[in-house]
Amino acid sequence: MESFDYYLDQYAELAIRVGLNVQKDQTVVITTPIACADFVRKLAKKAYEAGAKDVVVDWDDDEVKALRLKHAPEDTLKTYPMWRATGLEEMARDGAAFLSVYAPNSELLKDVAPDRVAMSSKAAATAREGYLQYVRGNKVNWLLVSYPTAEWSAKVFPGLDESERITKLWEQIFTLTRVDQADPVAAWKTHIDTLTAKQQSLNSxxxxxxxxxxxxxxxxxxxxxxxxxxAAGSESEKGIFFVPNIPxxxxxxxxxxxxxxxxxxxxxxxxxxxxxxxxxxxxxxxxxxxxxxxxxxxxxxxxxxxxxxxxxxxxxxxxxxxxxxxxxxxxxxxxxxxxxxxxxxxxxxxxxxxxxxxxxxxxxxxxxxxxxxxxxxxxxxxxxxxxxxxxxxxxxxxxxxxxxxxxxx
Structure with missing residues (x-):
């Protein structure tokens, strides 16, 4: 059986080459929790190998986010730093590719008043509306992938210790994203063809x-x-075929x-x-x-x-x-x-x-x-x-x- 590092490398390759389909001289923007830093480094390396001219990492931290939502003055929750919103929109306008690493923690804000979370969410969504139009309209190539964290794995496999549950969650991800197959890229081509046949049948x-x-x-x-x-794949405004969700x-x-x-x-x-x-x-x-x-x-x-x-x-x-x-x-x-x-x-x-x-x-x-x-x-x-x-x-x-x-x- 191949090593974990081999599969992680394959996962990063799949994300960059198939999911995002990075083009030569394209900027890649990665939004990620800091807990995923080792994976992000692999993604950055793969992006440069694919011809990216720059990789911009937008780091986030769930614990700091939770502290802000719990303790910051209410008025500040109704605002969002516009430099972040305009920066994303500017990079989208310039043809960047966007990759988000998603590691949910459904228990993170259970002790925070829901109305404070709603205020912050609305402020962020309103400020980022211009950028989101590029993503939701497939004007740029974009991708969402996941990475196991201690918090997420605890929710999925609560009866295991941290090391066991993270290993088990990785095994599931490698299987469900077809990374554990002999040729993941070929496996994805077959899978995309299958979904496309269903798409064509429904359209008829x-x-x-x-x-x-x-x-x-x-x-x-x-x-x-x-x-x-x-189904599966989309084409950006510049004709780049990408797969926005893996799996x-x-x-x-x-x-x-x-x-x-x-x-x-x-x-x-x-x-x-x-x-x-x-x-x-x-x-x-x-x-x-x-x-x-x-x-x-x-x-x-x-x-x-x-x-x-x-x-x-x-x-x-x-x-x-x-x-x-x-x-x-x-x-x-x-x-x-x-x-x-x-x-x-x-x-x-x-x-x-x-x-x-x-x-x-x-x-x-x-x-x-x-x-x-x-x-x-x-x-x-x-x-x-x-x-x-x-x-x-x-x-x-x-x-x-x-x-x-x-x-x-």
């Missing part, structure tokens, strides 16, 4: 609605008139802003801004969440929904079979990047312009006319289960089975 049907049924869920989602299903198992598109009706229940916990929301149900009327209840994290859920008007509407619907490798691992990862690829999911908040035909070149007014939802947030939550039934409904009312018993029909 031009469904008007999807009907989701499962215990606690009876939901109709109208799709945007010009919706297009997207990825989803095929997704844009709901029509005002076309969701019914009730949906979450099937996996949601780690949001350092807090946990679990056992929650949402009721929609004409696209808008009109009722929301949670067994855990009700105040956090309410603050998320009240972030802005668009936070109560859907921006994404994604299909993932229950027999996906992540689901079959039988592990709840408390990490949206992994959990969303174990389950069908929807996202509250901002839609992706590239999920409608011609969306990336539309004006804001044209996007709105085509069912686009605008918001400061984009939060995926999981609704899939082995009982999930999904029908695609055509314009004439004809129904076609899309999912049966949690998997592709």
């Amino acid at each position: 049907h031009k469904f008007k609605q999807l009907h989701f049924q499962a215990p606690g869920t009876d939901l109709y989602i109208e799709l945007a008139p010009k919706h297009q299903w997207v 990825t198992e989803e095929v997704f598109t844009m709901p029509a802003r005002n076309g969701t009706n019914g009730t949906v229940r979450s099937t996996l916990p949601l780690s949001y801004q350092g807090s946990l929301i679990d056992g929650f149900s949402l009721t929609f009327k004409d696209g808008r969440v009109v009722e929301a209840t949670a067994e855990i994290g009700q105040e956090v859920l309410d603050n998320m929904l009240n972030m802005d008007e668009g936070a109560r509407y859907l921006g994404e619907v994604a299909l993932v079979p229950y027999d996906s490798p992540i689901s079959q691992s039988g592990i709840i990862y408390y990490n949206t990047l992994f959990d969303e690829n174990a389950s069908c999911h929807v996202a509250l908040g901002n839609a992706y312009p590239f999920t409608i035909e011609g969306g990336t070149t539309m004006t804001p007014e044209e996007l709105a006319e085509n069912g686009y939802n605008k918001s400061l947030i984009h939060v995926d939550f999981m609704i899939g289960s082995p009982d999930m039934e999904i029908d695609g409904i055509m314009a004439d009312g004809t129904r076609l089975p899309v999912f049966r018993k949690g998997n592709w029909a």
Whole structure:
């Protein structure tokens, strides 16, 4: 069996060459917790080897962030350093590539008043809106990957000591990202081809609605008139093919802003801004969440929904079979990047312009006319289960089975 260092090196190579697809003379911006420093050094080395002209690292520290949210004067929580926001936007405008290393800690802010977290989150999202338009519109190549930390591994494998649980989490990541295969790049090409075939099949049907049924869920989602299903890879404004999430198992598109009706229940916990929301149900009327209840994290859920008007509407619907490798691992990862690829999911908040035909070149007014939802947030939550039934409904009312018993029909 190969050594850990070998697999970590392969993981970094996959992130830079396949996920981000760094180009010659491109600047690479890495946003990361300081706990991931050893991995970031590997990423930087791989980026330079791929031809990057510069690697800019934006270090973050969860503990310092928590201290600020607990102790800083309330007025300061309503601000965000504009030099950071404008710097990111400037680098995006100049064609940089953006890589985020995500290591969630769902217990981090459990003792912080949720309204203080909401203030800070809204300030950051508002200040970074210009930069986020580059990412959400696929104007730049970007990537999200994860790295096991002591805190995250403790949530996933609470019965093991720190060394054992981090090793076990790494083993899962190497398997689920196909890094442990003989040729990870070839394995990803095959995987992308498989997802692309599903994407093309869904696009050929031009469904008007999807009907989701499962215990606690009876939901109709109208799709945007010009919706297009997207899978795995995307192309940036400069024609760079990249895979924004590693791992990825989803095929997704844009709901029509005002076309969701019914009730949906979450099937996996949601780690949001350092807090946990679990056992929650949402009721929609004409696209808008009109009722929301949670067994855990009700105040956090309410603050998320009240972030802005668009936070109560859907921006994404994604299909993932229950027999996906992540689901079959039988592990709840408390990490949206992994959990969303174990389950069908929807996202509250901002839609992706590239999920409608011609969306990336539309004006804001044209996007709105085509069912686009605008918001400061984009939060995926999981609704899939082995009982999930999904029908695609055509314009004439004809129904076609899309999912049966949690998997592709």
